[in-house]
Amino acid sequence: MTARSPHPLLVIDELPYLLQHSPEIPGPLQQLYDEQQRGARHGAGPGPRLILCGSAMGVMHELLSGTKPLRGRAVVDLRLGPFDYRGSRAFWQIEDPLTALKVHAVLGGAPGYRPVAARPHPDDGFDTWLAMTLLEPGRAVYSHTETEYLLREDHPAHAVLRHAHRARHPIITLADPVIRFNQLITLPQAAAVEQGFAEQVGQQAAPTFNSKILGPRFEDLARDFTRRYAHTLLPGGLPGPVGTTEVADQAARTRHEVDVIALAAGERPQAPRAKIALLGEAKATAARRGTGDLQRLEHIRGLLAEQGYDTGGTTLTLYSPHGFHPDLAGPAARRDDVLLVDLPALYDG
Structure with a gap:
């Protein structure tokens, strides 16, 4: 028998999408929170606990800024990042560490890519797996389509990495590996990929993949x-x-x-x-x-x-x-x- 929590729980997922059509939502949420706080001070029972989720980082950050209704009312402001390279390997259940490195170089640690990735498993051959995922136009992780989504949906596409020793010369690099793969591999050969020559494109792009994708990602992993x-x-x-x-x-x-x-x-x-x-x-x-x-x-x-x-x-x-x-x-x-x-x-x- 499961004990019931004394705190009712309300979860709103992908709040930014709701705000596009109902921008007034934060106002009622503020009222709900304030009423619960007043009730608690007067001996009323515990009010609901509210969890707001969203993948549009900019929108979620603005919820708690300035004079916005929810300013100062958050107990926890948590940003869920991707898996690190070890966690990513464990999540994908990849045995070979070199294969794990290559998968991380093209998809990073985002867990949502694994359920929609094609078979065979990466351990059965990375080149074949790559041709059936990021270079397969019919797949949900096809990089050209996924990149357009990432750029459109307010995901951080760039990061500024500053030297730990000296910060006079910052390095600007693409942080999202899917976007990086798209810009370096998919876009230059988009026509061939769309015509079904994924394996040939992968073979021709091997030098670029090794020097500009795998190499920089390995340096990231070393740090x-x-x-x-x-x-x-x-x-x-x-x-x-x-x-x-x-x-x-x-x-x-x-x-x-x-x-x-x-x-x-x-x-x-x-x-x-x-x-x-x-x-x-x-x-x-x-x-x-x-x-x-x-x-x-x-x-x-x-x-x-x-x-x-x-x-x-x-x-x-x-x-x-x-x-x-x-x-x-x-x-x-x-x-x-x-x-x-x-x-x-x-x-x-």
Whole structure:
């Protein structure tokens, strides 16, 4: 026998759609809330609990802003984000971590895509699965159709990622992987896709997919891993801000891009003598990482030390989906300042 809650529950889903036709709804909701509060103060029974849901972020944010009727009346303002890359793999029930990485690169962590995705399962062959989902015009996740919906329905299509080390040069990138896939793969070959040549389009677009979709997504995962999971491996434990940066090399008259940089806990970006917990390079190329990659990080660490940053406890980290050369793996295992992260470590800890 289930006990009844003393608090009646009212749930309104996709409120922004209702507001398009009935913009006066927040007024009665405010009145309902205020009457319940007055009744509670005078000993009346508990009033209803109200949950308002909506996928249009801008509309939901405006509900609680300025002089709007519901301003100051929310107990919880919760934004439900997508799964992270580990949660996404578990939700999709993908065994192979490389396949999980590729699926995350094109669909991200939105759970709503799995029920409408085609069979076979991604583990049975990613290329075939891709041709039957994002490159299949008859599917609900066909990227051209889905992209139009995402842009029309007030979903955040862009994000500004600022350097953790220096914020003078922000990086602007497409945050939604479905939109990114559409712009780079589907739109340039839309006619061929519509004519049923999905597999051929996927094969021809492989270089673009690897360099502009899979590569950047792998870098994102490396930074996400550093924020969420690397504290169990780093000598200093939980790091501070994580991002990307560029390091000037005056002698060589160049600048070195750093895929992953983590400051020590408590440090602030742009601090002139900040303590750096981690410097990392993340490349999704088919080649295994070798000693040259480690030497590059050692050089960058030296440049930062010359510029006044505290690099005494900096861990040099290489992230690779295809592993590491023996000439790197052996020496790295004997060093306390080097961390190698492959796909099993990225996904399974």
